[in-house]
Amino acid sequence: MNSNIVVAKFGGTSVADFDAMLRCAQIIHDDNNVRVVAVSASAGVTNHLVNLTQAGHSESDRQQWVDAVIAIQDNILAKLSLDADLAQGFEQTLNEFKQLAAMHALSKQQCDEMLSFGERLSSFLFTQVLRQLGVKAERFDVRKVLKTNSSFGKAVPDILATREAATELLLPILEEHVVVTQGFIGSDSFGQTTTLGRGGSDYSAALLAEAISAVSVHIWTDVVGIFSTDPRLCAKATPIARLSFDEAAEMATFGAKVLHPATILPASRAGISVFVGSSREPHAGGTWIEKEKRNEPGIRAVTQRKNQLLLTLKSPEMLLASGFLARVFGILSSYNISVDLVTTSEISVALTLDNAPNASRPELEQACLDELSQFCHVTVENNLTLVALIGSEIQLRHDDSNLMRVLSDFNIRLICHGASKHNLCFLVEQNQSDSVVQAIHEHLLEVA
Ligand code: ASP
Ligand code: MG
Numbered sequence: 001m002n003s004n005i006v007v008a009k010f011g012g013t014s015v016a017d018f019d020a021m022l023r024c025a026q027i028i029h030d031d032n033n034v035r036v037v038a039v040s041a042s043a044g045v046t047n048h049l050v051n052l053t054q055a056g057h058s059e060s061d062r063q064q065w066v067d068a069v070i071a072i073q074d075n076i077l078a079k080l081s082l083d084a085d086l087a088q089g090f091e092q093t094l095n096e097f098k099q100l101a102a103m104h105a106l107s108k109q110q111c112d113e114m115l116s117f118g119e120r121l122s123s124f125l126f127t128q129v130l131r132q133l134g135v136k137a138e139r140f141d142v143r144k145v146l147k148t149n150s151s152f153g154k155a156v157p158d159i160l161a162t163r164e165a166a167t168e169l170l171l172p173i174l175e176e177h178v179v180v181t182q183g184f185i186g187s188d189s190f191g192q193t194t195t196l197g198r199g200g201s202d203y204s205a206a207l208l209a210e211a212i213s214a215v216s217v218h219i220w221t222d223v224v225g226i227f228s229t230d231p232r233l234c235a236k237a238t239p240i241a242r243l244s245f246d247e248a249a250e251m252a253t254f255g256a257k258v259l260h261p262a263t264i265l266p267a268s269r270a271g272i273s274v275f276v277g278s279s280r281e282p283h284a285g286g287t288w289i290e291k292e293k294r295n296e297p298g299i300r301a302v303t304q305r306k307n308q309l310l311l312t313l314k315s316p317e318m319l320l321a322s323g324f325l326a327r328v329f330g331i332l333s334s335y336n337i338s339v340d341l342v343t344t345s346e347i348s349v350a351l352t353l354d355n356a357p358n359a360s361r362p363e364l365e366q367a368c369l370d371e372l373s374q375f376c377h378v379t380v381e382n383n384l385t386l387v388a389l390i391g392s393e394i395q396l397r398h399d400d401s402n403l404m405r406v407l408s409d410f411n412i413r414l415i416c417h418g419a420s421k422h423n424l425c426f427l428v429e430q431n432q433s434d435s436v437v438q439a440i441h442e443h444l445l446e447v448a
Helices: 018-030 045-053 059-077 084-101 108-132 159-174 201-211 245-253 261-270 324-334 366-373 401-407 430-445
Strands: 006-010 034-039 137-139 178-182 185-187 193-195 216-221 242-244 273-278 286-290 298-314 339-344 348-354 377-392 414-417 423-429
Touching (some): 006 018, 018 034, 018 059, 018 108, 034 108, 034 159, 045 108, 059 108, 108 137, 108 178, 108 185, 159 178, 201 216, 242 245, 245 286, 298 430, 339 414, 339 423
Parallel strands (some): 006 034, 006 216, 034 178, 242 286
Antiparallel strands (some): 298 377
């Protein structure tokens, strides 16, 4: 562990405009341990950039998205005067953006280049805001240190290469400066820009923290921590003060949108604690995610993830044969598809995939479906929501009549339970899922 270095990450809403940036800068100003700052693109920018990567839109739509990206920067710039070093880099980056936006039919590599502009631009502006508060801040291009493979759209970090580069290029600057860098983006071994997947800035912050052996990662967002469920859905949802790495990983994976699911990986590998709080209310507390094992059994949260695909694969000729599942998962893995829930029978397997709108690439490519169809009958169902109960020692026991009774009220399409004591997951129709979550929260989490 490297002394007491803290890596702070500020999400899109926290750097949405000048005032939001100023609040974040104050947080850094007030905490001398924060030496590395990873910023997201200003809110809305990445969605516009995703649109620009897609073929088939009209020229006027494309121009609108370009203008919208520029307007967000201009709004912030109107309240700032950039130092020469930042002004030059900013202009050059903006020009590169305009040039690429003028092109159609981008390659996968160019799509990632396009998606990178949000973070690249916001980091120039944020550095200046920090300087304005008297903080000695330097902007740093994270692509020099955050090394990944070449899986554009969802690149996999190279932990060793990242550590080596960060030790050589990033650590020395921290002695004198607070470094402002970009979340979400990295570069492959050819130096080409890559991205870690939507919402990946949290993951970047944890990866950087691991690479420089920081003591903790502070994720500043627009909510005061991770809640027992989405507070917009249940007024009685409460923030959770402490979570174990396991519980936090389950929550992030199954839909608590506060944290990118992969964030917990580097943190738990390196024993780095993660704090989640609101940059609007930095003193209002938040959630600490730590190594310490929580033994308290019980359900701590209910999450939902909409837009799930249920893929059912049936292969009658596999009756009493072996290798069916291996073949299915081999194909899915060759398309880098991440499967969430799985249930199986002798000749069929049902599995769920996340089909998030705004993802930088579709989860299930037609080519993959074609390959699967060669040896099994494939059915794809949409409009499903994955509901997850998260906690410790969750068990469906006959004496737990409360849990059984609540579940019995719903039409459950598929249920997964038993592989982990930290979750119980099931699929319901999307149009019912809000009320399912509300009922579960009311009956299982609001009891004193
Ligand atoms: N800007 C990226 C996104 O919107 C990454 C992030 O904010 O975490 O997905
Ligand atoms: Mg986020």
